[in-house]
Amino acid sequence: MFILHLALGGCLKSPPVAYGITADTGGHIAYVIEAARAQARRDDVDQVSIVTRRFADARLDSCHARARETLDAKVTIDRIATGTEAYLEKEALDAELPAFTAAFSAHLAALPRLPDVIHAHFADAAAVARAAQAQFGIPFAYTPHALGIDKRAAGLEGEGLDARIDAERAAIAGAAAILVSTRDEAERQIGGYGVPVTGRIHCLPPGVPQREAAGANDADTLADRLGDWLDRPELPILFAVARPVAKKNLAALVRAYAGDPVLRARANLVILAGRHDHAVGEEAAVLAELHRLAADPALAGRIALPPRHDAADVAALYARAAQGGVFVNPALHEPFGLTLIEAAAAGVPVVATRNGGPAEIVARLDHGVLIDPRDDAGIARACRAIIGDPARHAAFARAGRTRVGAYCWTDYAAASVAIYRDIAAPRLLACDIDHTLTGDSDGAAAFAAWRGASPLGFVVATGRGFEAAQAILARWQLPEPDAYIVDVGTRLLLADGAGGWRNCVEYARALDAGWDRAAVVRALAPLGVTPQPVETEGPHKLSFFGTAAEAAAIRGTLAAAGLGARVIFSHGELIDVLAPAGGKAAAIAFYAARHGWSLRRCIAAGDSGNDADMLAACGHAIVVGNAGAELADLPARAGLYRATAHHAAGIVEGLDRLGLVASATAPLAQAA
Incomplete structure (x- = not known):
């Protein structure tokens, strides 16, 4: 399987990732990278491509201007360039979507093999994936990561929020599968959009993100330099790491800490809030508020707001917090909360918002307590209750380490690939009749057995007329199809619900476009090509006996006359002239x-x-083993299988190769 992950925003690169370097470089980057790596470790996955936007920015790593970066043996990061070279924040990406969509389509068209599925992360990527689905037929899965309706529910209105919610609604409606991390996302959050999702929504908890731990030569992490900010660096720490945006509610944590003298005496406060020198807009405003609150004389020597950090710093501070400290997530709403399972893996108790995914995580791991993020005093009490109770701290730490295995990337990969396989799986088999389904009685019996056991849709597509097609299927004891495509694709017959069949008039009308049957008859009359019996003709089809040279002459004559038609030569003697939209x-x-x-x-x-x-x-x-020379030049491609078995046994062989033959049917195919 070839999986393509699509994520437009943030600084997506091979680890170590500078989380927080921009407002959009957050937890979804870890999710995408870890998911891709875990999926690529599976034997049934051949390739994983993470596609993102290509840009050049002097403030950011130069790798973002590279077209391709190898992450693992089967994983690449592929970057798509548009006319805009600058890094763009999420709010500015909307205007770039048309250009990115066109460039992404060109990227897909140039690939030697199309992906089997696209996994779109956020609604902007889902919009691009919808366009790719329309053009290439690639199904897409969608993970929202964060949703606009929850931002609105938290009172965080902003410019463009209505458009964002509309885009999310379209993504939910269009995705073949929606992959979320918690039941809250599946039921309350997605449910809030009013879009039917029955059978399409799947709850797949992710695994623990892998942070780069400090090495033997990395003694100068922030954990080692807490004395640069703190008077008593040996005290336990209240630790928080989040992007400096309003919904993360970091100011409430500072107010809670400042308002509790006992807590200030027992612990220090350490907040990692992105790269301060890169902050603009909302981020700059939040950081300004944090620095204003930290300037309170009561917090002198008690709070650290490092202006930058890397993955090793985060890992080292988790280890430091495990020594009697607490990890705090006071977000107004958190869709999942990867940091909470990171804390569990590090043996750090948590105090977390009760709104969103943390409620499910804490209930599952029992490694901390939930709080109302709008209750500053309640946040302080919860932290103090853990800091001041070593036995409780130890119990929470032990529970987190013991139970965090419930969040496993290997399990995520198995479940997600199964979902991809389902949404990318074939839904319909279309078979020619003569010398494909017919020609060998054992093969026909094997096919009939397969059909009786398979839920796959089945139609026949034949050059014969309807009555003749029915008769030959009955003669060979072949199963009746769900629909008949006859007269070389110029008639479609559907079940009428009463045991009979009806012509599909909508398809017939579609074939009228560009077709002048009378003019075609007049143009071909001088050629003197031998017509087939009149019963083989139809409103959108003329049929002749002839050679390949005569078929070429017909094509040339019609082209010279400016008449639209398709000319098909088959079986060494049959020529069919079809409406240009037919086949x-x-x-x-x-x-x-x-x-x-x-x-x-x-x-x-x-x-x-x-x-x-x-x-x-x-x-x-599936090209059956007895195929004629006319198909010898059919280009090799992914998805084309040339069977060795002849006739219907060759079909069953090809279906077995696709994993679509039940074990009870396979021996019949082999016997045939």
């Missing part, structure tokens, strides 16, 4: 679209030239 592939696409499927979700099986268009267009194709 087996067109009919399959029309039928599949009625069910919400793209051609990438379809499998075609055939043996002759009049099958070539569907064998080329469908996501998977």
Whole structure:
């Protein structure tokens, strides 16, 4: 499987990542990288590409201007360039989406193999994925990470929030699967958008992010330099790490600490809030408030607000907090809370917001307490109760370390790949009849057995007329299909619900476009090509007997006359002239679209030239072993399988190769 993760915002690079270096370089970066790496460790995953935006900014690592970065043996970070070279914050990315979408489509078109699935992170990536799905038929999964309705519920209105919520609603509606981390996200948050999601939403807890620990030569971490800010650095610490944005509510933690003299006497406060020198807008305003609060004389020598940090600093401060301290997440709302499971892995008790994912994490791990983020005094009391009770601190630390295995990237990878496989799985098999389904009785029996055990949709796509197609299926004791595509893809017959069949008039109308049957008849009359019996013709099809040279002459004549038509030569003697919008592939696409499927979700099986268009267009194709020379030049591609077995046994062989044959059916295929 080829998986593509799409994430536009923030500074996405190979570790170590400078979390907080921009407002959008947060937890989702860790999520994407760890998910990709875990998925790539699976034997059934061939390749994982993390696609992000390419930019150049003197303040940021030069790697962001590189088109490709290798993360692991099977994982790359691929960067897409647009006309804008500068780094863009989330709010500015909306204007860039059309250009990025066009560049992303060009990137996909140039790949030797299309991804089986796109996993879009945030609604902007989902909008790009929807466009790719429309053009290439690639299904997409969506992880929101944070949602606008919760920002609004927390009273954090801002410019563009209505547009963001609309974009999130469109992402939820369009995704084949929605992957979230907690039941709160699945039920309350996603449910708040009023979009039906039954069967599409999946709760997959992530694993613990891997921080770069301080090495033997890294003695100069922030944990070692707390004395630069603190009068008594040996005291336990209240530790917080978050982006300096209003919803993270860091000011409440400072107020809570400042308002509790006992807590100030027992512990220091250490807050990592991104890169202070890179802060603009909301970040700059939040940092200004933090520094104003920290200037309170009561906090002199008690609070550290380091202006920058790296992954080793964070790991070292978790280790420091484990020595009698507490990790605090006072966010107004937290969709998940990766830092809380990081703290658990480090043996650090937590005091966390009761709003959102932390409620589920703390209930599962039992490594701390929940607080109302708007109750400053309550935050202080919760911290003091753990700091001042060594036995309770030890119990929380032990519980976190013991139970954090519930959050496992290996488990996440197994579950997510299974979801990808389901949404990318074929939904429809379209088979030619003559010499494909027919020709060998044992093979036909094996196919009938497969059909009886498989939920996969099944249609026939034949050059025969409807009555002849029905008769030959009955003669070979082959199962009746869900629909008939006959007359070389110029008629589609659907079940009428009463045991009969009806012509699909919508498809017939679609074939009228660009088709002048009478003019085609007049143009071809001088050629004197031998017509097939009149019953083989139809409103959108003319049929002749002839050679490949005569088929070429027909093409040339119609082109010279400026008449639209498709000319198909098959079985060494049959020539069909079809409406330009017709053909087996067109009919399959029309039928599949009625069910919400793209051609990438379809499998075609055939043996002759009049099958070539569907064998080329469908996501998977099975060329049976007895195929004619007309298909020898069919280009090799991912998804095209040339069976060794002949006739229907070759179809079953190809289906088995795709993992679509139950064990009870496989021996029949082998016997055939």
